[in-house]
Amino acid sequence: MSEFDDLYQEVIMDHYRRPKGRADLSHIPDERAMENPTCGDTIKLEILHDEAGRISEVRHNGHGCAISTASASLMSEYTRGLTPEEARAAAERFIGALRGEGKLDELDSMGDLAALRGVAGLPVRVKCATLAWHALLRELGEKAS
Amino acid sequence: MGTIAMIANALVVPELPDVESNVASVRARFPILAREINGHPLAYLDNAATSQKPLEVIEAVDGFYRSRNANIHRSLHTLGEEATADWEGARAKVARFIGARRNEEVIFTRGTTESINLVASSWGEAFLKEGDVILLTMMEHHSNIVPWQLVAARRGASLVYIQLEADGSIDLEKVEASWNPRTRIVCATHMSNVLGTINDIRRLSEIAHAHGALLLADAAQSAPHMRLDVGALGCDFLAFSGHKLYAPMGIGVLWGREALLEAMPPYMGGGDMIRSVGLETSTYNDLPWKFEAGTPDVGGAVGLSAAIDFIGGLGWDYIGRREASLGRRALSVLGEVRGLSLHGTARDRGAVFSFSFADIHPHDIAQFLDREGLAVRAGHHCAQPLMRLLKVPATTRASLAFWNTEEEVERLGAALEAAKRFYL
Numbered sequence: 244m245s246e247f248d249d250l251y252q253e254v255i256m257d258h259y260r261r262p263k264g265r266a267d268l269s270h271i272p273d274e275r276a277m278e279n280p281t282c283g284d285t286i287k288l289e290i291l292h293d294e295a296g297r298i299s300e301v302r303h304n305g306h307g308c309a310i311s312t313a314s315a316s317l318m319s320e321y322t323r324g325l326t327p328e329e330a331r332a333a334a335e336r337f338i339g340a341l342r343g344e345g346k347l348d349e350l351d352s353m354g355d356l357a358a359l360r361g362v363a364g365l366p367v368r369v370k371c372a373t374l375a376w377h378a379l380l381r382e383l384g385e386k387a388s
Numbered sequence: 389m390g391t392i393a394m395i396a397n398a399l400v401v402p403e404l405p406d407v408e409s410n411v412a413s414v415r416a417r418f419p420i421l422a423r424e425i426n427g428h429p430l431a432y433l434d435n436a437a438t439s440q441k442p443l444e445v446i447e448a449v450d451g452f453y454r455s456r457n458a459n460i461h462r463s464l465h466t467l468g469e470e471a472t473a474d475w476e477g478a479r480a481k482v483a484r485f486i487g488a489r490r491n492e493e494v495i496f497t498r499g500t501t502e503s504i505n506l507v508a509s510s511w512g513e514a515f516l517k518e519g520d521v522i523l524l525t526m527m528e529h530h531s532n533i534v535p536w537q538l539v540a541a542r543r544g545a546s547l548v549y550i551q552l553e554a555d556g557s558i559d560l561e562k563v564e565a566s567w568n569p570r571t572r573i574v575c576a577t578h579m580s581n582v583l584g585t586i587n588d589i590r591r592l593s594e595i596a597h598a599h600g601a602l603l604l605a606d607a608a609q610s611a612p613h614m615r616l617d618v619g620a621l622g623c624d625f626l627a628f629s630g631h632k633l634y635a636p637m638g639i640g641v642l643w644g645r646e647a648l649l650e651a652m653p654p655y656m657g658g659g660d661m662i663r664s665v666g667l668e669t670s671t672y673n674d675l676p677w678k679f680e681a682g683t684p685d686v687g688g689a690v691g692l693s694a695a696i697d698f699i700g701g702l703g704w705d706y707i708g709r710r711e712a713s714l715g716r717r718a719l720s721v722l723g724e725v726r727g728l729s730l731h732g733t734a735r736d737r738g739a740v741f742s743f744s745f746a747d748i749h750p751h752d753i754a755q756f757l758d759r760e761g762l763a764v765r766a767g768h769h770c771a772q773p774l775m776r777l778l779k780v781p782a783t784t785r786a787s788l789a790f791w792n793t794e795e796e797v798e799r800l801g802a803a804l805e806a807a808k809r810f811y812l
Contacts, residue, residue, distance in 0.1 A: 247426070247758070251810075282766070282767045282781065282782045283768040283772060306781045308750075309749065309811065310751070310752075368751070371751060
């Protein structure tokens with residue numbers, strides 16, 4: 244498989260075309276958006292919780308490429324039902340794996356997120372794939388404090 | 389923005405028969421152009437980011453390190469003399485290349501960014517006063533914005549931006565009409581790295597001088613594509629990079645009027661820029677060495693010298709005709725791609741084409757084009773104020789040089805159509 248086909252797998256393209264968790268977040272001020280300085284892409288997040296304090300949905304909105312949009316969509320899917328601590332650990336595992344700090348194989352235990360492993364070989368695109376997850380860490384961190 | 393067809397017509401240039409037959413022999417001078425990317429011949433359409441290097445440049449740098457390498461201005465032995473001669477010879481060549489009156493007006497830097505930082509720090513620190521105005525255009529690269537922001541904050545000066553017309557040009561009459569008497573310097577790109585717009589530096593200089601202000605021209609994008617003559621441009625400072633001019637990365641030029649450079653304090657302290665160093669104070673070397681602290685990139689200057697010779701061998705006439713013809717073809721090919729909108733349709737423009745396309749993100753377009761062997765740039769092009777003005781986070785940019793071919797331009801059009809089918 245070529246680098247390109249490895250990157251733009253069918254599951255990625257599905258999430259890009261029909262992103263899960265995408266919502267109108269115009270009530271959140273633009274200054275709260277997370278920015279990717281290499282391309283100017285932005286993302287806003289809103290985390291909804293159920294009565295037990297678990298995440299019921301991570302909603303997102305912003306400008307991004309197929310990789311960053313699909314990653315936000317996959318994140319929304321993956322984090323549903325997690326506790327904030329579990330979601331934070333997942334974000335750190337995912338970011339670490341793509342950055343080459345953790346084991347790339349760890350992605351295999353993260354369901355459809357494994358489809359993003361092609362990004363690891365492309366340093367410029369790692370920022371696209373991790374933007375939503377950095378935003379998630381920031382939101383979770385601020386919620387906790 | 390105006391229609392693409394309109395400017396395509398404005399760029400009509402008669403094609404010389406011998407120009408076409410030269411393309412293959414010119415391309416043969418650039419070994420990297422023979423590369424294959426993802427099973428396709430490389431089509432390098434990212435010349436505004438950096439140019440490729442001809443064999444003449446590669447061999448000159450290689451030759452310097454093989455047989456002449458030594459430190460300059462200090463080593464009293466044969467190699468030291470030869471390296472010093474190379475360095476100063478490169479300076480003389482650059483001076484002739486841009487029509488400088490004296491070699492001493494040519495300062496070597498690491499590139500355009502350092503050249504502008506040098507002026508902003510040294511001239512700005514010494515001559516800007518509280519309330520003074522630095523006039524920029526809305527199409528500047530970050531390297532001609534941020535150094536001015538830094539010095540403006542230190543000196544209590546403010547930045548004012550010349551707004552753009554719908555076609556991406558600036559209206560000089562408006563510049564004149566809205567002139568702020570506190571303006572001390574105008575900092576303008578000669579050619580926009582996003583819009584391709586070529587600014588009339590001569591007229592801008594005249595306006596600045598009529599009001600007692602200076603003009604700094606950022607020639608990073610124009611230097612590789614047109615003859616520069618500081619006398620004809622009328623500017624006070626001119627900055628450009630070697631690496632966009634077919635020379636290595638790491639060498640650049642600042643040209644300034646001698647009287648201005650003389651009056652400016654040193655930018656960096658270190659070896660080579662001093663006459664004598666005491667414990668408390670030092671006296672500084674003459675121009676141009678006052679601004680050249682530390683061991684410089686002599687190999688880079690040797691490469692730059694070779695690149696200037698290479699340009700001389702081709703001739704500006706050849707480069708100009710070839711790039712106008714390619715630019716015309718690019719405008720007609722891009723004009724045929726449905727859903728593509730070009731940013732920058734000024735009549736006076738170079739072969740740089742930034743566009744938005746069918747709501748596909750520039751990253752995705754660039755990645756798809758790379759699969760087809762086409763190298764383009766995607767991003768904000770270090771021009772975020774301009775991106776905000778265009779109301780896009782990023783664009784895709786194809787930028788041409790004389791070695792590109794009509795076939796490569798057509799491959800771009802076809803690959804964009806294929807990208808649309810893939811993503812939408």
